[in-house]
Amino acid sequence: MRAATVVVLAALSCAGPSAPTLVTFDPQPTLTVSTSQGRALSVFEQVGAPVARGVNAVRLAFGPEVPVDQVRLAVTPWMPVMGHGSAVTPTVELVDGGFDVTEVSLAMPGKWELRSHFEGALSDDAVISFDVP
Template sequence: MKALLMGMLLLGATPSAEPDAGQVSAVATVGTVASASGRLRVEVLSSMTPLRRGVQTFQVRITEAVSGKPVPGVVLSVQPWMPAMGHGISEVPRVTAREPGSFEVSDADLFMPGVWELRFTLKGSVVEDSATVTLKLGR
């Protein structure tokens, strides 16, 4: 009985692999490009560095290239693409707007190591543009 109780206490004290709800993971920029028009800047950040194959979550910031101000009212979509293999992924990543010019892209299953492109489409009342950010993933 004592062994069972001790085991339960130890299991309860084991730290979780999941971060606490209030905990913020450090993020680093993994890619930055100008949009096709040159008017916007697209920055991709990740808490996983170096990048490795598997399911990814990215933070994406859209700013005016000249002023650096966030661009409000943008609807962002993304198509992950592996140019060397000529394919993307079958499941569309989830894009969640966080604040003006800031998005979270989650459930992006970049299942192979190598070079991937995140092909972004940016639409809104005052903007229609695109951008491609290239990423290199390890095993």
């Protein structure tokens, strides 16, 4: 009986090797935008937490033809109707096949853009629009 208890506790405490982050993204992109250079950029939202007013995270990914490990990304949130950005600069982390963009602070409801600039192995830009409720 004691051995069985130990096994159960071990199973409960094992998060597994593939859970290094608290953020989990949908397996399917919410939308795909075309960059200035005509590349397809897929946008993934968090599971159960689509982009909304407050602090958000998204994953951006190209197809396998783009060597993202040789690309740097900077993201600027922008509210075009009111002509202002966000007080917080998003954090960009390279992940397998794409970029996780966290600390995306969208303080007001309305249309926001994530103005994305890629440089390094490629030089490209994309504008990702969200209607924030």
